[in-house]
Amino acid sequence: MKCPYCQAENAEGAMVCSACSRDIGIPATLIAERDDLLRKRELLIEELRQARGEIEKIGLRRKLR
Template sequence: MSCPYCCAGTAEGALVCSACGRDIAVPATLIAERDDLLRKREELRDELRRARDEVEAITRRRKSR
């Protein structure tokens, strides 16, 4: 694991970075929330990709008329 502030290597499970002294402990609830947000972001990206493909298909059909 590396410190999110100074990028120094830290021991797994460390609460404080030994290089910069900053608090690096992340509560499990924040990790779960982050994972949920990442999942939702990916779902939204997929939805946006499908919508763009649909708009592109509609545009091509209109041009071919």
């Protein structure tokens, strides 16, 4: 498990970083929430790409008139 602060490698499940002594224990509920938020973010990014594509098509149609 890599420390999010100093990037040092630590034993899996470590609660404190062996290099910088910072608290690195993350509750499973926070990890699950983060994963859910990342999934939702990816969905929103894809929706935004599609919307931008549709806006570009509308703009091109207006120019052709």
